[in-house]
Structure formats: C-alpha cells, structure tokens
Amino acid sequence: RVAEAFLVHGDGKGPQAEAVEGILGEIGLAPNGKPWDCGACGYASCRAFATAAALGRTTLKSCPPYLDKVARQAQLQAAVDGLTGLATYRVLRDRLATEVARSDRTGDAFAVLFVDLDNFKQVNDQFGHEAGNEVLRGAARECGVHIRTTDLAARYGGDEFVLVLVRTGVDGALGVADKVRGSVEAMGSRLGYPAGLVTVSIGVAEFAPGRAPESEDVLVAADRALYSAKASGRNRVSTGERLT
Template sequence: MKPFFFTSLSLRSRFLLAMGIVFIPLVVVAVGSSIFLGHAANTLNRIVEQPVYKLQTTSRLQNQIRKSYVLVKDHVLTPRYALRTQFESEAQGVEAVVAEMLEKPFFGAQEQSLLANVRREWKDSVVLANVIFSSDASRAALYQLDQRVNQIMFTLDRMYDTYYTEINMLRADINASEKRFLLIISAAVGIGLLIAVVGAVWLARSVLMPLREFEKGVAHFANEDLSYRLTLNNHDEIGHLAMEFNTMAERLLAHRQKLEELSVRDGLTGLYNRRELEKRLQEEVQRARRYRRPLSVMMLDIDHFKNVNDRYGHQAGDEVLITVADLIQLNVRPVDAVCRYGGEELAVILPETEEEGVRIVAERIRATVEDSITTTPQGDMVHVTVSIGLAIFPGHGDTAAALIQAADQALYTAKHEGRNLVRSL
C-alpha cells in the first residue's frame, strides 16, 4: 500500500474516513464503559444484596437467641409455665432462621460450617433449657446454658468477620475494575488523540500541500507568468481542479500570445504595424550604435494606389496590398522586419545590412512587384509598381526618427523622378 494512497480518495471519502478513524476511540470507550458498568453492577448487587441479607439474618438470629435465653433466665428467677411455652416458640424461630440461612446458596463453606456449629450448639442449648424448665433450676445448669449461648454468639461474631472480609474483597474487586476501566479509558483517549493527530496531519498534507501549489500558481499568474503549470498527480477533486487550472493556463497563454501578435500585426496584411516598427527600429538603432554594426531602412509606396481603389474598388486595393506585402516578405530575410507604415506605404528594417546590400534587396523587390499581376475577386488583372526610399545608419541618421525621415524623403524623390524607382539621399 502506498503511504499516500489517501490522496487517491475523493475529498468527501477522505473526510468520512478521517472522521471514522477519530470515532474509533469513542466506540472503544463506549464498549469498555458498558462492560465495566455491567461488571460493576453485578459486583455492587453482590455487595448490597447478599452481604446485607447475611448481616440482617445473622442479627435476627442473634436477637432470636437472646430472646430465648432471656426467657430461660426469667424462669429461673420466677418459674412460670407460660415462659416455657414461649421459649419453645422462640426456639423454633431460631431453628427456622438457621434453616433459612443454610438453604441460601451464597453462604460460603466457612459460613456453612459456622452455621452448622451454631445449629448444633443451639440444639444442645435447647436440651439444657428444657432440663432447666422441667426441674428446679440450678445455677450450674444456668451457667452451662450461658456458656453455650456465649459460644453461639461468638460463632455468629466470627460470621460477621467473614461477612466484612467478603465485603472488603468485593470492594477491592470494584477498585481493581475501576482502575482497569480508567486504564482503558486513558489508553483509548491517548490512542484517539494519536489517531486524531495522525489523521489531521494526513488530511492536512493531502489538502494543504495541493492548496499551496495552487497558491504558487496564482502568484505566478499575478506576476503574469502564464507558463507556470501545476504538478499535481492527485486523482481527487483537487487533482481535477489542477488539470482545469493547467488547461485554463494553456488557453490564457495562447490567447495572450494571440493578443500580443494582434497588437503588433496589421489586421489586413499580417505585417508588423507602425507601433511595432517604431519599437523594433529603436532597438536596432541602439544595438547598431552599441556594437557599431550596419543598419538600413527601406520605405515603399505602391504607385498610383488611389487609381486602383477608384477603378477596381477597395476590395481589389486590399488584394493588391496583400500581394505586395507577400512579395516583399519573399525577398527579405527572416531577421528583417516588414511593417505596414500606413495606407499603401510599407517599411522594412534590415539589420546587419549596408547600403550596397539594401540596394540589391530593394531592386529585387521592385522588379518582383513590377513583374507580378494581382487577380481581384471580380477576375480583374491588376498590375502595380512600387517606389522605394532607402536610409542607412548612421550616414542618413543616427536615430530611429531620423532614419524614417530620411527614408521617407528618399521615397518622395523616387516618386518625384517618375516612380518604380529605388532612391536614397
């Protein structure tokens, strides 16, 4: 089993499992409590019912024997026949109590033996008492009866000691059970706390760590770093959110790249727009100045473009403009930047290009456009030419604005001298 298989569960299952783990100690406590309480109740019943019965019956037996003995003593002092009849009744009561006690199964072997001794001593006492009732009582006979009754009382006192010993043992049993119960409760609580801590850490790691990863992703997004991706392999709801997050990031990055592309491109021709021209030319001028490298700029204008729009329509003019833009891109290097400067006017930035090189490229573009024909959507065949002005850094200007101005003046010269020409200052 993998140590973090927990993360493969759904968050709902994860929380339910964690709650179940936390409730295990509570179940243990409940079961232990019921067992202890049942045992304690049985032990308490034994303490309350059986010993109380033993104490009560033994006390009743002692009182019964005392009453019987007092009747014999009264007869010795004042002989009366009624006392003998009453003694016989009380003596039968003593026998009945002893018989009742001997029938109870919860009297132990020692108690049974002591009760047997009491019964035997009492029978001998009854015989001695009958002797006293049937003849003139002597002090010697009364003394013997007194000794036997004292012996019986002593035996019953020993039974009291046995009862108290039993009660103390039962109390010790309850105390031991209480200690065991407290130990079980303490262990269950300790285990429960340990399980709860482990479960909480486990649950927190499986939830908080992915959330921290999400925080990193959001922080990267806040810093416009749309290339950051969440590296979560969870198969739960958080994992699905991470996948959606990465998918959203891909889409946002694609949209941003598209927007950036649209922000620097001309919507019709796909060439760089004038703002991008100025930005790139500024960067190239700084690089050329820093490293003392050549740089050239080319300005192009489609000759008599207004006539094309007036004769064939603006849609045909757009087709011509697109064709010329494509032809220019076919004749320059990938490092060269072709831009739409405005209207039918185009510009090209040529890094690492001197005057001779830019003239060759310009003448190739001029000739290519002159030899091309554009077919309009209406089927018309349109033939156009371009005029081109050149400016070379730093001879014609050492700033971006100066180069644009120089190339534009050269373009004006080409147009003034008859168009379809390449000129420089």
C-alpha cells in the same frame, strides 16, 4: 478541489455535449497535445470544468490556460497586421530603436526601405476595395520574399511598408529594393492589371554608427528618398542621406 460532479449523460450528443466540446476547444491543449488537466480552475480535469461551464456553473474566466491563450493572442494581434501578416508600426518603432542601439554598440550599419504603392487609390477606385486588399497582401508577400529572417518587414500604414535590413549598407539595400520593385510590378501583371498600374516606389536610407540621431531620423530620410522616387516618375528606387 471539486470532483467531476457534472457529467454529460446519454449518447454524448446534443446541445450540451456540443457546448462541452466547444469549451474544450476554446481552452485548447497543452504543449504535449493532451488536455491541461491542471486543476487550477478547481476541477479535476478540463472536461469536468467544461461540463460545469456548459451548465452555467463557471466560466472560462476561471481557466488559467484559456486566459494565457487569450493574452498570447492579444499580444500577437498587436504585433501582426491583420490584413498583410507583416509587423505593425508598434513593432517597427521598437525594432528601429533596437537597431540604432545595436549599430552604436557593434559598429554595423543598417538600412531602411520605405515602400509605397504608386497607384493604390486608382486600383481601389477602378476595381474595388477587395481588389485593393489583394494588391496589399501581394505587395506584402513580395516584400517578405526578398529579406532575411533577421530583417523586418512592417506595414507602416495604408499602402506603405517599411523594411529594416540589419547589417546592410546602402549598396546591399539598393539591390533588395530593386528586387522588391520588380517583383511587385510582375505580381501586378500576373493578377491581370494593366501595365504600370501596380508598381511601387522605394526610398532607401542607411544608418551608420557614430554621432547617432534618433531612430525616427532614418525613417524620415527613407521617406524623403521615397518622395524623390515619386517625383522622378514612380516605379523607381531612390537613395537618401547616409545618417552618421
């Protein structure tokens, strides 16, 4: 092990000291709130390592706790949509497959809500893209408010969201869908948009156990129901087929 050979001298201030503190910040603390000081990098302590790194004698690539932190962050970024904070399509796809398998195993139904902002392009065109982002974030929050921790809210892409409601039939899903629809409309009013501009249409489909189709089929059924809601005038909830 290399001893603590590289120390910051003087009053502890200046560019080198700042660099050491910055590197320590990148490494982070152990779960007990203290420096890792694991020695896996070849230095006796995190501070000794950071001092050596500030002098150009090693890099963060030699720090296992830092590499673990980067890997966790990458995994989180792959799972969470950066704008809305909802799950990504990748997570949604895996969750649907899980729920189909669970449904077949337990006999419990689950429901899918396909949510689409009705006039999103108009919001962007009239008020700008940052306003559009604000509406997306707001709609995502409203989707999350009305579901349980066991459910899933995901950003499907663009201005579309998908909610997966576990152990829920079509009647319960319709209740959740109408709450989401009403709360998004109310959010648009609170933000000062003209009445009827910020609304959502929602398609609802139920997956029941039995002769189970592929997990994507329930999503397709919810999408068809969404199209029906759009065709019926928007700001509506429509049900699709019950998949068995």
